[in-house]
Amino acid sequence: MENVDCIIVGAGLSGLACAQTLIQNSKSVLVLESSEVPGGRVATDTISGFRVDRGFQVYLDSYAEGQRFLDYQSLRFGAFEPGALVARNGRLFSVSDPWRRPFAAIRSVLSGAVGVTDGFRIALLRSQVLAGVRRGEIDPSAISGRAEKTTREELVSRGFSSDFIKLFFEPFFGGVFLERDLTTAATVFEFTFAMFSSGRACLPAGGMSSIPQQMAHKLPSGCLQTCASVVRINFLPTGGGEVVLANGRRFRADSIVVSSAAVANPTILPEGVPTVWKPPLWKGTRLVAFECDKKPACRQTLVVSAEPLDAGPIDNLSVPSAVTEGYAPDGKNLIYVSVRGDWGGEDDQLVGAIRQQAEVWLGPDVKLWNHLSTVTVQKALPIETPLSRRRRPPSSFVAPGLFLCGDHLTTSSINGALVAGRLAAEEVLQSA
Ligand SMILES: Cc1cc2nc3c(=O)[nH]c(=O)nc-3n(C[C@H](O)[C@H](O)[C@H](O)COP(=O)(O)OP(=O)(O)OC[C@H]3O[C@@H](n4cnc5c(N)ncnc54)[C@H](O)[C@@H]3O)c2cc1C
Incomplete structure (x- = not known):
């Protein structure tokens, strides 16, 4: 049986970031990916x-x-181009750059429909979220005890008019969050707004798959196996654990990091492992x-x-x-x-x-x-409502030698997945 310091189940961005961090810290790593190519949801x-x-x-x-x-x-x-063309009443209106030139943007799209106060509010929002991210106070990856609002609650409490929410925030962030009700937690919105404003x-x-491909190419040869579907993880009495592939092959490691996508399969973990994590909606x-x-x-x-x-x-x-x-x-x-x-x-x-x-x-x-x-x-x-985010486990640790990684633990974005992978690797290193 092959033996490495750490096995990572799943070569999504979080698994790849975890692998890269462990390798930089001189650990031997094997990444097992069920698909034909690495990258997970970035394909x-x-x-x-x-x-x-x-x-x-x-x-x-x-x-x-x-x-x-x-x-x-x-x-x-x-x-x-920064900004967007907003389609409304069968016509396209240009919002030139709401991230850097909020007043001009509001005027360009909302001519007549919305008061200028929304321009002031978006300028204030912009400066506050940029400062909040810079100071580390707005970080959707972090677990904090602070109660979160939904995006819509936050926009309403900031005094944005309902027209502006409907004409700009719903279509723009609805596309980013894949939901137009704006029930996604305000921290996620504030961070995303800051990212659009500063980049x-x-x-x-x-294609987007170039991103995980670049990360996979950086791994030492032989470190990533594709078409390798993990069906079972066993703890060994001698310490460490063993993973079993669908084709019967087995690998052993001192630590195992499992992408949360894999844990969605209820039979993958041995019975008795504390279920700190529930698959998301x-x-x-x-x-x-x-x-x-x-x-x-x-x-x-x-x-x-x-x-x-x-x-x-x-x-x-x-x-x-x-x-x-x-x-x-x-x-x-x-x-x-x-x-x-x-x-x-x-x-x-x-x-x-x-x-x-x-x-x-x-x-x-x-x-x-x-x-x-x-x-x-x-x-x-x-889903990243305030309630679902409160249910995130406090860390990657599941049991001695067993860790989780994936965007569900942080926030659902490319950035969030990379953070999740690095944090899982840091917990593995601390436990060694
Ligand atoms: C349509 C869409 C739009 C998005 N838009 C954006 C955007 O605009 N900007 C942005 O920043 N983010 C966006 N995201 C989010 C971002 O892509 C994800 O947050 C990120 O890719 C998640 O990475 P992950 O590693 O956490 O999970 P995943 O990518 O899901 O990786 C999990 C991996 O585990 C593998 N696996 C599962 N089970 C097993 C098993 N039993 N054995 C072995 N391997 C297994 C899977 O095949 C997969 O490769 C979007 C995602 C999607 C799908």
């Missing part, structure tokens, strides 16, 4: 030469933990990808919908091939549409309903868009 498929991410996601280059683990230069990030929303050349999403010859007019700007639900299924629309290289073959364009979670239409009507709604905003060229694929991600983000 990209190649379809007819187009890179279709499994769900629309962006990397914020202000993520401090990302700066610790990633080589930005080789990822060759392209950035979205850029980026895509790496060639999930939010899902759908991405519909199109290709076309003519670049859509929105170019590098994200389009978010502030339309009522009966206007159509689009949550947001983007053109990743206009943001960075490698998303589409030369001369072609790739379009992503994220579908609203509350859209109730039939699956076979989805593509037609998207075309119809997008044509109102972007004109008749939309008729020439060809449908490439529809990607459904049922378990995209764990």
Whole structure:
């Protein structure tokens, strides 16, 4: 039986960050991943030469933990235009840069609809969240005893008008949180707002999967095994533990770190292990990808919908091939549409309903868009209401020699997953 210092079950970003941290501290590590490739929820498929991410996601280059683990230069990030085009009443309104120029942004989109006080409030919010993150007071990864509000409660208590919440916060953060009720905890919102205010929303050349691929390539050869599905973890009387793969192979280690995605399988852990962690409830999403010859007019700007639900299924629309290289073959364009979670239409009507709604905003060229694929991600983000966040375990430690990692322990984002992996590794190192 092979023996290493630490086995990590799951090569999502948290598992990869955990592995990298342990290796930097001279530990021998084996990462076992059930899929064919590392990366977990950050995945990209190649379809007819187009890179279709499994769900629309962006990397914020202000993520401090990302700066610790990633080589930005080789990822060759392209950035979205700051701000968004807000679709409302069948037209697109430009919100030029709410993160850095809140007054101009409010004027640009809300002409007449909302008072100028929202401009002051967003400027105040911006300076307060940036200071809060800088001082370490706003950190959604940390477990704190402080009671949290929901995002909506926070916005209301800050005095934002209901029109502004509806026209800006709901469509923009609804797309980020995958829910428009804004029940996500305010700490998560404040941190995300600060990240948008201090950095850029980026895509790496060639697809989001380049991020975990870069991390996996940094691991020593032989350290990562894919197509290795762990079905059981046994503790050994001699100390340490053993993992058993679906194909019967066994590996032994002094410590085992299990991604929370794996623990969702109730038979993986031996009976009697204290159940400090309950699998979360999930939010899902759908991405519909199109290709076309003519670049859509929105170019590098994200389009978010502030339309009522009966206007159509689009949550947001983007053109990743206009943001960075490698998303589409030369001369072609790739379009992503994220579908609203509350859209109730039939699956076979989805593509037609998207075309119809997008044509109102972007004109008749939309008729020439060809449908490439529809990607459904049922378990995209764990629900992050104040209540669900209060249920997070206080640390990665489960039992001697057994640790958890994953974004559920911190906050659901690329940054949160990397933090979770590093913290799990630090607990392993302290326990050795
Ligand atoms: C559609 C979507 C949009 C998102 N948008 C953003 C965004 O814009 N910005 C942002 O920062 N974040 C975003 N995120 C969140 C971010 O991608 C996740 O928080 C992060 O990838 C989670 O990483 P993880 O390692 O915690 O978990 P996972 O990626 O789920 O990794 C768990 C790994 O464990 C493996 N595994 C499970 N069971 C076993 C087993 N039995 N044996 C071996 N391996 C096993 C899985 O295959 C997987 O690779 C988005 C996520 C999705 C899906």
